[in-house]
Amino acid sequence: MKHRLSLTMRLTILFSLSSAVVLLGLGVLIWLAMDRHFTSEDYVVLGDNIRLIQKIARETPAEQLPERLKEMVDHHPGFVAQVQTAQGHRLYATQGFDFGAAFEAIARQSGHDDTFVWQEGAQEYRGMRAQLPVPDTRVGPLSVVVGMDTEIHAHFMHAFRQSLAFYTTLAAVASGLFGWWAARRGLAPLRMMASRAKGVTANKLDARMPVEAVPVEMADLAATLNAMLERLQDDFRRLSEFSSDLAHELRTPITNLMTQTHVVLAQPRDAAKYREVLASNAEELQRLGRMVSDMLYLAKMEHGITLPNEEAINVADEVQALFDFYDALAEDKGVNLRLQGQARIAGDRLMLRRALSNLLSNALRYTPQGKQIVVAAREQAGHTTIVVENEGEEISAELLPSLFDRFFRADKSRTRADSDSVGLGLSITQAIMVAHGGQISVESSGGKTRFVLTFPRQPSQARC
Numbered sequence: 001m002k003h004r005l006s007l008t009m010r011l012t013i014l015f016s017l018s019s020a021v022v023l024l025g026l027g028v029l030i031w032l033a034m035d036r037h038f039t040s041e042d043y044v045v046l047g048d049n050i051r052l053i054q055k056i057a058r059e060t061p062a063e064q065l066p067e068r069l070k071e072m073v074d075h076h077p078g079f080v081a082q083v084q085t086a087q088g089h090r091l092y093a094t095q096g097f098d099f100g101a102a103f104e105a106i107a108r109q110s111g112h113d114d115t116f117v118w119q120e121g122a123q124e125y126r127g128m129r130a131q132l133p134v135p136d137t138r139v140g141p142l143s144v145v146v147g148m149d150t151e152i153h154a155h156f157m158h159a160f161r162q163s164l165a166f167y168t169t170l171a172a173v174a175s176g177l178f179g180w181w182a183a184r185r186g187l188a189p190l191r192m193m194a195s196r197a198k199g200v201t202a203n204k205l206d207a208r209m210p211v212e213a214v215p216v217e218m219a220d221l222a223a224t225l226n227a228m229l230e231r232l233q234d235d236f237r238r239l240s241e242f243s244s245d246l247a248h249e250l251r252t253p254i255t256n257l258m259t260q261t262h263v264v265l266a267q268p269r270d271a272a273k274y275r276e277v278l279a280s281n282a283e284e285l286q287r288l289g290r291m292v293s294d295m296l297y298l299a300k301m302e303h304g305i306t307l308p309n310e311e312a313i314n315v316a317d318e319v320q321a322l323f324d325f326y327d328a329l330a331e332d333k334g335v336n337l338r339l340q341g342q343a344r345i346a347g348d349r350l351m352l353r354r355a356l357s358n359l360l361s362n363a364l365r366y367t368p369q370g371k372q373i374v375v376a377a378r379e380q381a382g383h384t385t386i387v388v389e390n391e392g393e394e395i396s397a398e399l400l401p402s403l404f405d406r407f408f409r410a411d412k413s414r415t416r417a418d419s420d421s422v423g424l425g426l427s428i429t430q431a432i433m434v435a436h437g438g439q440i441s442v443e444s445s446g447g448k449t450r451f452v453l454t455f456p457r458q459p460s461q462a463r464c
Contacts (some may be wrong), residue, residue, distance in 0.1 A: 015179025
């Protein structure tokens with residue numbers, strides 16, 4: 001596996017590089033400013049020396065001028081000069097210095113710039129030229145070329161560059177160490193969150209991230225992780241309860257099958273007794289098969305299965321078809337079925353029919369004789385609702401939130417001995433509504449229980 005740098009190391013490198021670049025850039029700016037300052041000062045000094053040469057030329061007789069110029073130049077270390085008349089006669093030149101390179105630099109000058117730079121061996125000089133008028137007609141205008149050795153400035157700039165490199169390196173190292181410390185300290189809450197996350201297992205889902213103890217930038221992450229852990233804990237709890245309920249639901253029919261089979265095998269029986277036991281076993285097996293089928297269907301719904309056949313559905317037609325199916329049972333129980341309203345939805349016809357069938361089956365199971373079941377469909381702004389309402393004993397408020405849990409049954413007063421329900425009908429109905437992008441709710445008051453199916457209205461429904 002390719003080695004990757006940690007976030008702390010990345011921040012440390014970033015701090016080091018940032019400080020090095022900033023300090024290096026600042027040093028370069030200072031170095032350029034100092035170089036410009038030294039250049040300006042050198043040319044000011046050269047200008048002063050030219051004016052001094054002009055003054056000496058004005059005040060000194062021609063025959064004494066070379067000697068006076070020599071004295072003046074000797075008093076200025078690193079200063080060189082050459083003075084000649086307009087006719088090309090050299091009055092003075094610094095002894096042992098070759099001005100050939102200086103004149104070559106002047107020849108390369110463009111325009112009328114009087115300042116220039118030339119190289120003499122390994123040494124750099126800054127120079128200036130000038131034409132000086134003098135009152136002595138024998139001498140005439142003087143052509144002056146002066147230069148200044150930049151060695152002292154070069155030595156200083158070299159030392160400055162060395163110091164800059166040293167302190168830049170030192171600052172980068174110091175910034176790296178400080179950055180490492182700051183990054184470690186700043187990422188401590190993240191490491192604490194990681195430590196908490198490592199402690200989360202299937203048997204320990206109650207750990208939560210410390211939202212109040214982490215910086216604002218990490219608070220959203222901590223809150224999101226806490227919400228995720230909350231959902232996981234709730235899902236694990238429901239899964240554990242489902243496993244227990246499933247084992248309980250399967251145990252009863254299997255125990256009945258085994259008991260009846262052992263009893264009938266304990267001694268010889270006549271054919272009628274065997275047929276009776278086999279018929280009873282067939283009922284239990286049918287109940288088991290229905291339970292497994294419902295569980296598979298519910299699993300598909302809850303894992304985001306798409307609608308198999310989406311089409312425009314007339315709700316009234318589907319409800320009337322179910323009324324025709326349950327008409328005999330309703331007549332036998334003395335319950336009246338009534339339809340109100342008209343509505344259309346976009347969805348899967350078989351899934352909708354199954355959801356409504358589950359609700360009607362429950363309503364018929366708990367509606368007393370002589371009462372009625374009303375199915376009302378209506379279209380409203382943005383959604384379509386189907387309400388299944390039955391008269392009868394109310395469901396207590398504390399049981400309402402659990403009605404859609406798997407294998408849940410209401411209190412014993414609402415349980416019928418002849419019921420073959422396995423407690424998955426409402427869970428399947430809720431899953432069908434989720435698959436349609438809708439929701440189901442229930443309320444029980446005033447001697448009536450209402451299940452409300454809410455379907456979102458899609459643009460295509462307007463043309464159904």
